[in-house]
Amino acid sequence: MTRRRFLRTASVGLGLAGGLGACASSIKGDIAPKSGRRVVVIGGGWGGATAARYVRMADPSIEVVLLEPNRQFVSCPFSNLVLSGLRTIDTLTRSYDGLLRREVRIVNETATAIEPDTKRVRIGEGYLAYDRLVVSPGIDFLWDQIEGLPAARETVLHAWKAGTQTVELAQQIQSMADGGVFVLTVPPVAYRCPPGPYERVCQVAWYLTKNKPKSKLIVLDANQNIVSKTALFRTAWQAYPNIDYRASNKVIALDTSTKEVRTEFDRVKYDVLNLIPPQRAGAIAVQADLVGADKRWCEVDHVTYESVKHKEIHVVGDATIGLPVPKSGNVANAMGKAAALAIVSLLNGQPVPLMPPGNTCYSWVSDREAIAVVNSYKIENGKVVQIEQKLTPAQSVSVAQRADSWRLSIWSDVLS
Amino acid sequence: MAPTLETLSARHRLAVVSNIDDDLLAVTPLGRTFDLVCTAERARGYKPDGRLFRYLIDRAGVALGEILHSGQSQFTDMVGGKPLGLTIAWINRRGLPLHSSVPRPDFVFSGLAPLVPLLAAA
Numbered sequence: 001m002t003r004r005r006f007l008r009t010a011s012v013g014l015g016l017a018g019g020l021g022a023c024a025s026s027i028k029g030d031i032a033p034k035s036g037r038r039v040v041v042i043g044g045g046w047g048g049a050t051a052a053r054y055v056r057m058a059d060p061s062i063e064v065v066l067l068e069p070n071r072q073f074v075s076c077p078f079s080n081l082v083l084s085g086l087r088t089i090d091t092l093t094r095s096y097d098g099l100l101r102r103e104v105r106i107v108n109e110t111a112t113a114i115e116p117d118t119k120r121v122r123i124g125e126g127y128l129a130y131d132r133l134v135v136s137p138g139i140d141f142l143w144d145q146i147e148g149l150p151a152a153r154e155t156v157l158h159a160w161k162a163g164t165q166t167v168e169l170a171q172q173i174q175s176m177a178d179g180g181v182f183v184l185t186v187p188p189v190a191y192r193c194p195p196g197p198y199e200r201v202c203q204v205a206w207y208l209t210k211n212k213p214k215s216k217l218i219v220l221d222a223n224q225n226i227v228s229k230t231a232l233f234r235t236a237w238q239a240y241p242n243i244d245y246r247a248s249n250k251v252i253a254l255d256t257s258t259k260e261v262r263t264e265f266d267r268v269k270y271d272v273l274n275l276i277p278p279q280r281a282g283a284i285a286v287q288a289d290l291v292g293a294d295k296r297w298c299e300v301d302h303v304t305y306e307s308v309k310h311k312e313i314h315v316v317g318d319a320t321i322g323l324p325v326p327k328s329g330n331v332a333n334a335m336g337k338a339a340a341l342a343i344v345s346l347l348n349g350q351p352v353p354l355m356p357p358g359n360t361c362y363s364w365v366s367d368r369e370a371i372a373v374v375n376s377y378k379i380e381n382g383k384v385v386q387i388e389q390k391l392t393p394a395q396s397v398s399v400a401q402r403a404d405s406w407r408l409s410i411w412s413d414v415l416s
Numbered sequence: 417m418a419p420t421l422e423t424l425s426a427r428h429r430l431a432v433v434s435n436i437d438d439d440l441l442a443v444t445p446l447g448r449t450f451d452l453v454c455t456a457e458r459a460r461g462y463k464p465d466g467r468l469f470r471y472l473i474d475r476a477g478v479a480l481g482e483i484l485h486s487g488q489s490q491f492t493d494m495v496g497g498k499p500l501g502l503t504i505a506w507i508n509r510r511g512l513p514l515h516s517s518v519p520r521p522d523f524v525f526s527g528l529a530p531l532v533p534l535l536a537a538a
Contacts, residue, residue: 337530341534345533351532358526376511402513405516409524412520413524
């Protein structure tokens with residue numbers, strides 16, 4: 001199979017990344033005048049970084065500008081292992097150098113507005129023009145759904161975006177006295193990474209069992225049961241008698257002065273609190289009116305990931321709703337690819353390929369064993385439908401080894 | 417798979433690169449012809465041995481950077497092809513993780529359909 005000029009020579013400079021990136025927000029007017037076709041990507045997480053990479057690789061004649069305020073990529077998958085001390089956050093942190101080598105132009109700024117009519121993304125008083133826009137903003141939190149949380153949002157940790165809070169929460173757990181109570185609250189669905197809270201329970205319970213045997217872990221779950229891999233987590237938790245799991249216990253209030261959370265039925269004292277708030281799409285998606293009637297999530301076309309509300313704007317990753325897929329890194333990666341190839345096809349006047357997503361999700365249940373679920377999908381009449389879901393029969397070391405391989409291979413697919 | 421290959425054949429030369437002997441390939445219903453046939457028997461080497469990929473590269477009639485190899489097996493396609501500089505799309509239909517020892521592919525897809533826009537823009 002042959003193609004022409006598939007690998008282009010690296011002749012274009014990286015001026016935007018090296019020069020404008022540091023001061024783009026102070027520029028008025030057009031930050032980087034568009035000379036050819038351009039795709040702007042908002043958000044350099046799993047979906048956005050993948051989309052940026054695949055657009056550049058599929059058609060090097062299309063310029064790609066990635067707006068990402070963070071200078072490094074930090075993986076949410078595997079970040080629960082930081083809480084148990086099995087990993088450091090450094091091992092989950094990757095640079096964007098691979099994207100720079102693909103000549104993705106990275107601007108370390110936050111998009112402040114989207115103007116669909118003029119096809120511009122606002123960054124402060126400046127703007128970037130686009131032909132197609134990819135919005136991959138991840139999630140934000142609905143702070144005001146829990147009384148007392150808005151005032152405490154800087155001190156009560158969610159650690160649901162891997163990074164500084166993950167490290168801080170790990171330090172709080174380590175500092176907790178033996179006999180202390182760790183409280184973890186699980187938000188109602190839909191939220192990022194359905195099995196994530198329950199993997200976190202395993203990791204914290206494992207750590208406490210080994211290091212603070214008199215301590216216990218109270219799980220206040222807003223949902224009626226464990227949301228994902230239910231039976232496998234139930235089995236794993238049998239090894240941790242320090243877990244006190246309370247289903248249908250939605251947290252409605254918080255009082256940091258008494259170190260107490262309140263559910264609809266109860267008051268629970270904590271020594272260390274990990275409160276994962278209810279969630280919605282990232283702020284720019286809400287601000288740009290990409291969310292649906294629920295004001296939380298973005299509905300998209302299942303083939304192109306184009307917003308149903310605004311043409312030529314594609315939304316990928318955790319911010320989307322309506323597909324029968326979990327909000328996972330693997331799915332965001334698949335969406336990023338599909339959106340990228342759809343955009344390249346549309347810009348080149350070609351048919352859009354059908355690229356159903358796939359999902360593999362691993363959860364670590366101890367220091368050495370993991371479980372997994374694999375979902376496969378197809379596209380039928382323009383909609384994504386699930387073909388099947390397979391769970392690993394039991395937790396095992398070999399699944400954990402596959403998880404480690406998955407981590408490295410998908411990071412490469414997102415960032416290299 | 418067949419419609420994708422048909423579409424691709426309009427603008428690109430197609431090659432089959434297979435760990436197979438000629439007589440077995442002759443009785444294998446491929447459903448179409450290929451511009452170049454690279455078998456293990458002809459190359460005198462099985463993937464991941466580099467001889468089969470060198471056979472492809474030597475006879476493709478285009479520069480190395482103009483070849484896109486797609487394959488399902490990480491242990492034959494990537495292990496054999498990446499060290500020689502081939503651009504590789506790994507067709508990962510079952511969502512398998514890559515073994516840590518395997519060179520990274522350039523693209524990962526769950527089917528062949530994305531190859532059409534990928535190559536249309538090349």
